[in-house]
Amino acid sequence: MKIVIATGIYPPEIGGPAEYARNLADVWRKDGNMVEVRVFSRFNFLPTGLRHLIYLFYILPSFVKADFIITMDTFSAALPAVLASKIFGKKIILRTGGDFLWESYVERTGDLVLMRDFYNKKIPRLSFKEKLVFKIIGFVLRNANAIVWTTEWQKNIFMFPYKLDLQKHFIVEHYYGNKLPSVKPKEKNFVASTRALKWKNLEVLKEIFDRKEVVSAGATLDMKPLPHQEFLDKISKSYAIIIVSLGDISPNTILDAIRCNKPFILTKETGLTLRIKDIAVFADPQNPDDIEKKVLWLCNSANYEEQIRKVESFNFSHSWEEIAEEYVEIYKNLK
Helix, strand or coil, rough: CCCEEEEEECCCCCCCHHHHHHHHHHHHHHHCCCHHHHHHHHHCCCCCCCHHHHHHHHHHHHHHCCCCEEECCCCCCCCHHHHHHHCCCCEEEEEEECHHHHHHHHHCCCCCCCHHHHHHCCHHHHCCHHHHHHHHHHHHHHCEEEECCCHHHHHHHHHHHCCCCCCCCCEECEEEEECCCEEEEEEEEEEEECCCCCCCCCCHHHHHHHHHHHHHHHEEEECCCCCCHHHHHHHCCCCEEECCCCCCCCCCCHHHHHCCCCEEEECCCCCCCCCCCCEEEEECCHHHHHHHHHHHHHCHHHHHHEEEEEEEECCCCCCHHHHHCCCHHHHHHHH
């Protein structure tokens, strides 16, 4: 089978969609499939619009004989990919990642609106460009043959504003890998390595770790982003992981923390709640005092050891092989 993956980013670029695309490609190739990966970011030096047009022409040849096409976002690679699939009458699966429009709005305005509130409260305040992007994303989602979500949480946020009642929807959970070796931490370093984006809520996090009580507890904050393998090594040696973003659908950092049996503090604005509710320490991203309270709570040795035991007991797994097979089954159901 000839499979084409249209993705916004790909290693060595850092990000969840990049790792996701690479791992799917690796599994499908091992299964004997011919896999072509077409990466949108190679055209990022061009203006928006032009880069989409050039990418469209770039992917057309690979679509001609493709049996199975999957795109990894809702705008950048997805718009040209959906158009190309229509040109050749091909079936295309769209796997949603984050929320490009919400992220762009928060970055432009500094308005720290929660992801789940964005479509109810902020659509009238969008710029002309953002309203156009909103319409394009709706077109892309409605014209994909199947939409794959990692969580019901994101699906429920998108359904009404993008009018997706007539689409075929599937849930494919994220990768939950085998447990990895970890090291007992030498200090109370909380890892929050991520891109410096406003919706990540990093300014609030930095302010909290400068507070007298947190400093006195010996807690420190590490926000340096690293390539995935180096990042895993950092997590394995860390005290805990912390993410307090304004919305995180299924953050890879937390899934890596679980693999390394490390306690973590996670924003309550997440799609992972049902899966990890028994092992997580949740925090309100809009309440700095609540975040501080959770950091100090985890700095307590008894609480920390109890969280380690909880994370160690988590044994759910979902391999890349299982994920790849789920996509193939979805494709077969579209015929």
